[in-house]
Amino acid sequence: MAANTEITGAARSRAATLRILPPGLYAGRASKVLERSLLVSKKMWLVFLSGIVEPAVYLLAFQIGFGRLVTEVVGPGGEVMSYAAFVAPALMMASAMNGAVYDATFNVFFKIRHARTYEGMLATPVGPVDIAMGEISWSMLRGGLYAVAFLAIMTLLGLSGSPWVVLLVPVALLVAFTFAALGMACVTFIRTVSQFDYIQLAVMPLFLFSATFYPLSVYPEPLRPVVQLSPLYHGIELARELSVGVVEPAMLGHVGYLAALAALGLWVTSRRLAGLLLR
Amino acid sequence: MAAVGERSAREPSPLVSAKALVKRFGEFEAVRGIDVEVVKGEAFGFLGPNGAGKSSAMRMVGCVSPRSDGDLRVLDMDPQVDGPSIRARLGVVPQEDNLDTELSIRQNLQVYGRYFGLSRAHVRAKATELMEFAQLTERADDEVDTLSGGMKRRLTIARSLVNDPDLLLLDEPTTGLDPQARHLLWDRLFRLKQLGVTLLITTHYMDEAEQLCDRLVIMDNGRIVAEGSPPELIACYSSREVLELRFAPGESGDVASTVDGLADRVEVLPDRVLLYTENGEAALSATHARGVRPLSCLVRRSTLEDVFLRLTGRTLVD
Numbered sequence: 001m002a003a004n005t006e007i008t009g010a011a012r013s014r015a016a017t018l019r020i021l022p023p024g025l026y027a028g029r030a031s032k033v034l035e036r037s038l039l040v041s042k043k044m045w046l047v048f049l050s051g052i053v054e055p056a057v058y059l060l061a062f063q064i065g066f067g068r069l070v071t072e073v074v075g076p077g078g079e080v081m082s083y084a085a086f087v088a089p090a091l092m093m094a095s096a097m098n099g100a101v102y103d104a105t106f107n108v109f110f111k112i113r114h115a116r117t118y119e120g121m122l123a124t125p126v127g128p129v130d131i132a133m134g135e136i137s138w139s140m141l142r143g144g145l146y147a148v149a150f151l152a153i154m155t156l157l158g159l160s161g162s163p164w165v166v167l168l169v170p171v172a173l174l175v176a177f178t179f180a181a182l183g184m185a186c187v188t189f190i191r192t193v194s195q196f197d198y199i200q201l202a203v204m205p206l207f208l209f210s211a212t213f214y215p216l217s218v219y220p221e222p223l224r225p226v227v228q229l230s231p232l233y234h235g236i237e238l239a240r241e242l243s244v245g246v247v248e249p250a251m252l253g254h255v256g257y258l259a260a261l262a263a264l265g266l267w268v269t270s271r272r273l274a275g276l277l278l279r
Numbered sequence: 280m281a282a283v284g285e286r287s288a289r290e291p292s293p294l295v296s297a298k299a300l301v302k303r304f305g306e307f308e309a310v311r312g313i314d315v316e317v318v319k320g321e322a323f324g325f326l327g328p329n330g331a332g333k334s335s336a337m338r339m340v341g342c343v344s345p346r347s348d349g350d351l352r353v354l355d356m357d358p359q360v361d362g363p364s365i366r367a368r369l370g371v372v373p374q375e376d377n378l379d380t381e382l383s384i385r386q387n388l389q390v391y392g393r394y395f396g397l398s399r400a401h402v403r404a405k406a407t408e409l410m411e412f413a414q415l416t417e418r419a420d421d422e423v424d425t426l427s428g429g430m431k432r433r434l435t436i437a438r439s440l441v442n443d444p445d446l447l448l449l450d451e452p453t454t455g456l457d458p459q460a461r462h463l464l465w466d467r468l469f470r471l472k473q474l475g476v477t478l479l480i481t482t483h484y485m486d487e488a489e490q491l492c493d494r495l496v497i498m499d500n501g502r503i504v505a506e507g508s509p510p511e512l513i514a515c516y517s518s519r520e521v522l523e524l525r526f527a528p529g530e531s532g533d534v535a536s537t538v539d540g541l542a543d544r545v546e547v548l549p550d551r552v553l554l555y556t557e558n559g560e561a562a563l564s565a566t567h568a569r570g571v572r573p574l575s576c577l578v579r580r581s582t583l584e585d586v587f588l589r590l591t592g593r594t595l596v597d
Contacts, residue, residue, distance in 0.1 A: 024342070024358075024359065024360060024361065024362030024363055025362075026363075027363035029394060029396065032390075032393045032394050032396070033394075035390070035393055036379070036382075036390050036393075039382065039386060039390065040381045040382065043381075115377070115379070115380055115381075116375070116377035117377065117379055117381075119343075119373065119377045120373075120377040120378070120379065120391070121394055122343050123341060123343065123366065123369070123371035123373070123439075124366055124367075124391065124394035124395050124442075125363040125364070125366050125367045125394065125395060125396065126363075126394045127362070127363060277343070278343050278344060278345065279304070279344060
């Protein structure tokens with residue numbers, strides 16, 4: 001009897017130390033969840049195509065239209081560059097964001113509320129943390145894929161001047177991961193399809209006001225900290241600097257901010273999935 | 280630790296052991312302290328009306344719902360701590376199908392096997408074997424949504440077997456199926472039982488419980504109200520036979536006093552009088568002798584349904 005009590009006590013204290021993520025929520029099977037998405041995605045090539053076309057059209061518009069009006073801007077490091085080359089890395093990050101958010105919201109909502117896909121998964125060793133990590137990783141890959149396609153178009157149009165642009169791919173993946181994690185966390189709170197408008201309401205200003213089309217210095221001083229709250233802003237800063245080969249310590253701050261938000265999104269998603277499905 | 284070793288040498292520890300198990304949802308108590316032991320190789324049933332707490336109990340055993348109070352051991356582990364390790368050895372057939380509608384039938388089985396960490400080669404072979412078992416081989420590459428209700432159920436059962444589970448949890452496995460589909464499913468479940476798979480089944484179908492369960496508990500209102508094998512329960516809570524006398528609506532009440540004393544127990548319903556007795560034919564002659572003239576009469580063996588209705592009442596639970 002005494003031994004029994006001891007075991008229960010040990011289990012309790014173990015449970016207490018893992019309060020942040022209770023035991024049993026992670027089984028190291030996130031890759032299997034990702035595998036499922038890859039299998040499903042084989043049927044969805046048309047969706048990818050549409051996701052790539054949109055930012056490409058934007059890019060063309062800037063190259064042909066705006067580029068004629070605003071010919072040159074001062075880029076990172078004080079270098080003068082064409083406006084299209086200034087905007088291109090930002091649009092690439094935006095396409096990573098869009099791809100990730102789209103996947104992490106619409107598709108995940110369907111699986112939580114209608115298809116009961118996750119309930120099936122949770123009857124196996126797979127836990128909510130595995131699901132969150134697997135699904136967010138998949139959304140990241142999708143956003144990353146959009147970004148890579150965008151980079152190819154950029155290169156075709158002669159907008160990726162320096163070989164440094166290959167570094168934009170990992171930045172795009174980080175941006176996509178962060179937005180996928182935040183998007184999936186938000187979608188766990190959504191109950192009806194009409195509430196998706198709130199997500200659109202958040203994404204649109206992020207796209208327009210994250211120093212996407214003009215540098216931060218254009219904003220009045222008091223507004224700048226607000227712009228700097230945007231995760232996309234940090235991704236764009238990183239991408240823009242790297243596109244012209246500027247590397248500086250402040251970049252660590254951008255990476256840190258994005259990584260912190262990604263971790264927050266992952267944590268909230270895992271907790272919410274557990275709360276919704278493991279009642 | 281020595282005590283644990285001693286015990287397992289003497290008798291195998293039960294696959295499921297619940298003591299004073301409680302599940303609360305806010306103020307509402309779905310399971311109000313149940314004691315259950317399921318041993319290896321048996322088919323154990325949770326029988327009860329809707330809302331009796333069967334599914335809540337099942338979800339706790341399946342490690343997808345934390346217990347609110349009491350003790351629960353599944354496969355000699357604690358669901359709260361070892362959920363993934365326990366689930367690795369369980370097969371689960373949920374009440375509502377949650378097949379992956381974005382995958383084909385074969386893919387459903389293969390992907391599910393991968394969630395258990397099984398190798399690609401293994402799940403490929405296993406999927407083929409299970410489609411054979413579920414009679415779905417010809418539909419292997421079809422979408423899930425093209426399947427009939429019975430086929431989906433069979434696929435769900437096939438899917439639950441992908442990891443060769445030690446314990447199979449079936450939550451109302453045949454609800455909503457036509458008789459043909461139900462009998463085919465029972466046949467499959469019976470085969471599993473023959474193979475030594477331990478089954479834990481919830482149902483509100485008495486015939487299902489009588490067909491499949493070696494032992495069962497009847498639950499009502501979150502509590503266990505009776506426990507035993509189907510024949511034991513019938514012997515304990517009903518009689519060997521039942522005589523049913525049918526009357527025009529409203530007339531049955533008058534008969535009640537006339538047939539008094541002719542059976543162990545008499546139940547008066549608006550259109551029928553039921554006499555629970557060891558010998559139905561004898562009771563029938565006796566009622567005739569007393570001048571009772573029903574519209575029709577029927578002598579039948581007592582079933583689990585009689586036990587069930589006696590214990591959980593005839594009031595509709597919604």
